[in-house]
Amino acid sequence: MTIGQTARAAGVGVETIRFYERQGFIDRPPKPLGGGYRRYPSATVERIRLLRQAQGLGFSLREAATLLDLGSRPDARAESIRNQAVQKLADVDRRLEELGAIRGALVELLQTCPREGPASCCSVWQALSQPAAHSPIEGNTTMPQHTRLAIEGMQCDGCVRVVQQALEREPGVQRCIVYLDNGQSEVTHDPDVVTPERLAExxxxxGYRATVVSD
Amino acid sequence: MTIGQTARAAGVGVETIRFYERQGFIDRPPKPLGGGYRRYPSATVERIRLLRQAQGLGFSLREAATLLDLGSRPDARAESIRNQAVQKLADVDRRLEELGAIRGALVELLQTCPREGPASCCSVWQALSQPAAHSPIEGNTTMPQHTRLAIEGMQCDGCVRVVQQALEREPGVQRCIVYLDNGQSEVTHDPDVVTPERLAExxxxxGYRATVVSD
DNA sequence: ATAAAGTCCGTACCGGGGTACGGAGTAAAC
DNA sequence: GTTTACTCCGTACCCCGGTACGGACTTTAT
Structure with missing residues (x-):
């Protein structure tokens, strides 16, 4: 099969196949020695279909390719596939939560908004004028700030080491202590250099989702 | 106020302000005639805060800027602001629905997936259809290289995630699989861009000591 | 035999939201 | 008066998933 036939069979464009090749998601067959067009095995069609299927389940192309390679190994275990799916589900749940919060805020604003009148009456407009909840307004003093972070996903002291390193490498961080048992960290840092939100980022x-614990 | 002071007051980076200027989301004050630095009015700080607030409600920067311009006109009506919010809500609802469908599919697959056994038993894998072993046809072009790394200190799947992320973030890495059970990783990468030794570094x-396994 | 269709390959571009770098000029602090 | 911090400006780059273009080549259909 030539690239065009492969593309039609897989339901994608020729350029898409070339793009996948460039990215390393599918193999690129060699050119025939005597010259001419590349020939694609039918497995390529299948692989592209699988990539699109996994994409439809919310996986990125890179994740999809990893998943396929993981599953096509002879010693592949269900757990490893399942694990990827569990991770993705958590990912989807997180995005759902974020989006739900946005939706909640919008709905509430729309309910209290009068349908007419000057813009200043509109609750949406008013909401924009409110100062940010987490505004890092600071004086001219540079007192060290103590921030407590709740960190998800730390399960062993390898994680603790990684987290501690990442925080200490951040400019403005003076010292930090990471606890495995309660999944929290106490960071002493200069708030003018690095905000708690920045630490979480x-x-x-x-690779660890962290939230600022207000104490 | 200079750009740096404005940035600090608004809680963003200097580069962000310049970016907003380039995109036309905020006005760029003229340079003083006698030379020197641009001076920003305090209204700029307010505008940046409003832009970020609107972003937090799910609006893109372009939409946020439109919204602000809409609301700051003297004849601005509540309806026009409200209208934008209604549209955005519909948009958010659409994305919620899409994400919900993905979530539903994932949950269903995970429920019917046995926690152990070969990959072929995993319902997630089955959903992706047949394996179709990714045939390793090697061409004469610079084909991706497969490198196996032995990694010390991985003790949980949090570590696995961190290691995987770190490898995937490295330029030239196409995909990688990290195994917790044997402490190894298989990396597919472009040897012209990144060497196995570089991956170990x-x-x-x-935070993980790694050695290249020759196979 | 020739025209049409298809392929090869490099490269550039889209949108969204920024970050990073480097050299030169300027302002402020000590 | 020197050093340090800051600004200016252009440009390039990041992720993600592709699309588009153009000139040269190869295959197929008539």
Whole structure:
């Protein structure tokens, strides 16, 4: 099969196949020695279909490709596949929660908004003018701030080490203590250099979801 | 106020302000005639805060800017603001529905998935249909390289996630699978972009000692 | 034999929301 | 008066999932 036939069979565009090849999600068959067009095995069609299926379940292409490679190994176990799905479910749940919070806020604003009148009467407009709940307004003093973070997903002291390293590497962090038993961390930092939210973001990009505990 | 002071007051980075200016979301004050730094009015701080607030309600920056311009006109009516919010709510509802469908599919698959056994028993895998072993046809082009790493100190699947993220973030890495049981990882990467040794260094700086396993 | 269709390959671009870098100029603090 | 911090400006890059273009080539259909 040529690339065009493969694309039609898989229900995608030719450019999409080339894109997947560039990204390494599918193998690129070699060009025939005598010259001519590349020939695609029918397995490629199947693989593309599987990638799209997994995409439909919320997986990114990279995750989908990992999943397929994971499952096509001879010693593949159900647990490893299941694990990926569980992770993805948690991911989806998190996004649902975020979106639900946004929806709740919008619904509430719309309920209290009069349908007419000047813009200043509109509750949506008023909500925008409210100061942020977490505004980092600071004086000119640079007193160290103590922040407590609740960290999800730490399960062993390897995690503790990673989390501690990530926090200490952050500019503005003076010292931090990470507890495995309650999943929390106490960070001493300069609030002018790094906000608690920034610390949480740092951990998120390291792989741990963290929230600021107000005490 | 200079740009840095404005950024601190608004709780964003300097680069963010410049980005907003480039995108036309905020006005860019003219440079003083005698030369020197641009001076920002305090209204800019307010505008940035409003933009971020609207972002938090689910609006894109472009929508947020439109909303602000809409509301700050003298003849602004509550209806026009309200209308934008209603549209956004519909948008949020649509995304919630899509995400809910994905969640439903995942939950159902996980319920019927046995916790052990070969991958072929896993309902998630079955949902993706047949395996169709990814045939390793090697061409003459620079094909991705498969590297196996032995990683010390991984003790839970949180570690697995961190290691996987760290590897996938490395340029040149196409995908990787991390196994908790044998402490190894299989990485597919472009050898021209990133060497196996470089991968090990990456993990070391993440907090895990890794060695390349020759197979 | 020739025209139409298909392929190859590199490269650039879309939208969304920024971050990062580097060299030069400027302002402020000590 | 020197050092340090800050600003200015252009440009490039990040993720994600592709789409588009253009010139040269190859295959197929008539």
């Amino acid at each position: 740092t951990l998120l990009s390291t | 990456t993990l070391l700086s993440t």
